[in-house]
Amino acid sequence: MRVLVVGNGGREHALAWKFLQSPQVQQVVCVPGNGGTASLKNCRNLALSVDDFEGIARYALVNNIGMIVVGPELPLSLGITDYLKAQELTVFGPTREGAQIESSKAWAKDLMKAAGIPTARAEVFTDAESAIAYIRSQGAPIVIKADGLAAGKGVTVAMTLEQAETAVTACFSGQFGAAGSQVVIEEYLQGxxxxxxxxxxxxxxxxxxxxxxxxxxxxxxxxxxxxxxxxxxxxxxxxxxxxxxxxxxxxxxxxxxxxxxxxxxxxxxxxxxxxxxxxxxxxxxxxxxxxxxxxxxxxxxxxxxxxxxxxxxxKQKLANFPEIEWKSGAATCVVIASEGYPGNYPKGLPINGITAAEETGAAVFHAGTQMKNQQIVTDGGRVFGVTAIADTFDQSIEQAYRAVDQIQFEGMYFRRDIAHRVRGKSM
The missing domain is CATH 3.30.470.20 (ATP-grasp fold, B domain)
Structure with missing residues (x-):
């Protein structure tokens, strides 16, 4: 089988890497991919944008792609699955209507309410004045969410009324574009x-x-x-x-x-x-x-x-599929980011030490990288996800950080406390 993966992040690199572990997968094509997918054996990048549905369909039809897997939420929310299925291509990813479960938090809340699914109490607002009045009536802590897609950055867990009001103002001032034209305000859940x-x-x-x-x-x-x-x-x-x-x-x-x-x-x-x-x-x-x-x-x-x-x-045949099997042990992933993330950050910085990191036994999943003139350079806020598997949590944490310490680029940043909740715990 030949598989096409839509997206260019660490998730898509991990998908391509996993597909290529199977002898049944001859090739993975990533649209547009990143510096890591460009370096994978039997993987190639295709320089199309994730919303070029026509170009992706044409390539898949001409090149006998057996399955298309859509990584990011944006093309799903724009209807990539609907378009590709209309071309009789096999797609893993929901239709545009189904993708509303992520692309509209208000829509998802309505679905959960109808289904009786346990979730936080919430109200939806279309103007700042009403939203702020509601916040003042509820008090803090409280959660403010831009209704639409905001690349994981449209949510504020406000511990004070001032933080909550600032978050509402940011949404309605256009900081998140159309995603913030409607705001969902939820009760704060502890746990x-x-x-x-x-x-x-x-x-x-x-x-x-x-x-x-x-x-x-x-x-x-x-x-x-x-x-x-x-x-x-x-x-x-x-x-x-x-x-x-x-x-x-x-x-x-x-x-x-x-x-x-x-x-x-x-x-x-x-x-x-x-x-x-x-x-x-x-x-x-x-x-x-x-x-x-x-x-x-x-x-x-x-x-x-x-x-x-x-x-x-x-193919809607999951009911008859065998039980999903798992390796024993634990996995830890440490994300390495660019200086300034989640705000503004530089791009194009040369990166060293990737091979040395991989030689520790960890997997280095590229996220915001590009290959330029045979040199991997930074191209995003989150640059790598470094993953290690071991028998115990402590061993996987230590191995992941050993690998992280091999990588160098100017201003790189990562947290030193990933998996802190499971340090010292048995599986």
């Missing part, structure tokens, strides 16, 4: 967050290993929200009993609610959850694609051939 990536064919849904992301830029979970500064899996907070509750109280009702709206949802349903102090799972948000950097810790632990699993979803 521990966990990410559940689940594969579905629209009828059956199966969770992958639970992972825990680190959203804040600063150590001890301080500072601004980012796209994610690191992750680990499997997250021990999700016990077998809790996993079953998540399946029956959240995942299955969500797929049923989508079917009730006549939405044929085939792809990833990513549930961002909070586990309350009482042990109850509640949905913070749904996403319509693989998480980043969660993918970089979940896929290295996957034993089942990825292309077979995703193809079964695309």
């Amino acid at each position: 521990e967050e966990v990410s559940i990536l689940a594969v579905t064919d629209g009828l059956t849904i199966r969770p992958l290993l639970p992972a825990q992301d680190h959203k804040r830029i600063g150590e001890n979970d301080t500072g601004e929200n980012t796209g994610g500064m690191g992750a680990y899996a499997p997250a021990p907070i999700v016990t077998p009993d809790l996993k079953q509750r998540i399946q029956t109280e959240i995942l299955e009702p969500a797929i049923q609610a989508l079917r009730d709206r006549n939405i044929d949802y085939r792809g990833i349903l990513y549930a961002g959850l909070i586990i309350t102090p009482e042990g109850d799972p509640k949905v913070i948000e749904f996403n319509c694609r693989f998480g980043d950097p969660e993918t970089q810790v979940v896929l290295p632990l996957l034993e089942t051939p990825l292309e077979k699993l995703l193809y079964a979803c695309a």
Whole structure:
């Protein structure tokens, strides 16, 4: 099989890397890819934009692509799956209608309410004055969310009224473009967050290993929200009993609610959850694609051939697919970012030490990189995700940081406390 992966981040590098571990996959084509996918054996980059649906379809048809896997949420929200399926191509990723579960937080809240899925109480606003009046009536802490897609940066967990009002003003002032024209304000939920990536064919849904992301830029979970500064899996907070509750109280009702709206949802349903102090799972948000950097810790632990699993979803044959198999052990991913991220950051800085990092046994997933004149240079805010697998959490953490310490570029930044919740814990 030849697989085409849409996207250029660390998630897409991890997908291509995993596909190429299967003898059934002859080639992976990444659109547009990055410096890491350009360096993978049997992988090539195709210089098209993720919203060039016609160009992607033409290439896939001419070159006998067996399956297209869409990484980012943006092309899904624009209807890439609808377009490609109309060309009779096999696609893993929901339609535009299904992608609303991420592209509109208000739409997702309405779906959850209809399905009885546990989540935070919320209200939706279309003007700053009403939103600020509501915030003052509720008090802090409180959560402010731009309704649309904002590259993981449209959410503010405001611990004070001043922070909340500033966040609302930022949304309505156009900081997030059209994404901030509507604002969802939610109650603040206490507890521990966990990410559940689940594969579905629209009828059956199966969770992958639970992972825990680190959203804040600063150590001890301080500072601004980012796209994610690191992750680990499997997250021990999700016990077998809790996993079953998540399946029956959240995942299955969500797929049923989508079917009730006549939405044929085939792809990833990513549930961002909070586990309350009482042990109850509640949905913070749904996403319509693989998480980043969660993918970089979940896929290295996957034993089942990825292309077979995703193809079964695309062809609506997941119910008869064998049990998903996993490697033993733990995975830790540390994200290396550019100086200034999640704000403005430089690009084009030369990077050294990638080979030395890989020689430690870790996997170096490129995110914001490019190959220029045979030199890998920075090209984004999050530059790498460095993943290590070991028998224990402590061993995987130590190995990941040993690899990180081999990489050098000007102004590089990373957190030193990734997976702090599981240090010293057994599997």
